[in-house]
Amino acid sequence: MTAQAWAPQAPARACIPPGVYTPQWDTRLLTRALSREDIGSATEVLDLGTGSGALAVQAARLGARVTAVDISRLAVLTARFNALLAGQRVRCRRGDLTAAVPGRSYDLVVSNPPYVPSPATALPHRGLARAWDAGRDGRVFIDRICSEAPAVLNPGGALLLVHSSLCDTQATLRRLADVGLRAVVTDRATVPHGPVLRSRHRWLLQQGLLEDGENHEELVVVRAERA
Structure with missing residues (x-):
């Protein structure tokens, strides 16, 4: 699929304040994958790194019971507000x-984590860069999610994880296989580089x-299923 086939769109009537990640290409790609899952009223969904709550709200619209998590206080408040705006029930936790x-x-666990490689030696603790910076290889959060997923998945449950191939897709598949x-x-x-990647092109x-x-x-x- 190419970027010309579709374009990222923020959810209708969503509030995206400065400092919270605005839904982008990755959000929409993961939303498409989410829409193919067999979700019903008894399905428990966890959204890790919810940001604006776009994925959490979509899962709730599909009938799931949703818990949305983010380390950013502003993101948690934003996700809670957007769920109320959409008339959906989402449990939001910081x-x-x-x-x-x-x-x-x-x-089902869904995640659009920070995954952009960064020249910085330390992860940011505040600001919008916290939504995308993920260490020099871009894998700080990807690797943690891969390692932690089995402990939060029910038998037969699945993880849906989106990231850039810059972060080594094969490494993700190997790490998930290593945890069973x-x-x-x-x-x-395939999508055009955004402002962050363009600003880091030389590096x-x-x-x-x-x-x-x-x-x-x-x-x-990447979809990973627990036996």
């Missing part, structure tokens, strides 16, 4: 990924993550 839901398990999940890439889309070239003249990236959705 916390660090699965640590926010101790002892809980879910039928059956993982495959279900969705792909990404130096790291060997881009080739000269490359101005598009491939987004992937």
Whole structure:
């Protein structure tokens, strides 16, 4: 799929204040994957890194019982407000990924985590960069989600995870296999680089993550299922 086939759109009547991630190509690709899941009124869904709550609200519209988590206080408030605006019930919790839901398990976990490689030696603790910066290889949060997913998935449950191929899709598949999940890439889309990647183009070239003249990236959705 190419970017020309579809374009990112914020949910109708959503509030996206400064400092909260606005739904982008990755949000829409993951929403498409979510729409194919067998979701009913008894389905428990966990949205890790909910941001504006776009995915959580969509899961609730499909009938699921949804818990949305983010480490940003503003994001949690935004997700709660957008759920109310959409007339959907979403439980919103502030916390660090699965640590926010101790002892809980879910039928479906969805996540659009920070995954952009960054030249910074430390992760940001505030500001919008916290929504995309993910260490020098872009895998800080991806690897944590892969490792933590089995503990929060019910038997037969699944993880839907979106990220850029810049972060090494094969590494994600291997890590998920190592923790006992059956993982495959279900969705792909080639999209133009946004402002963040464009601003880091020279550094990404130096790291060997881009080739000269490359101005598009491939987004992937990985689906991993617990037996």
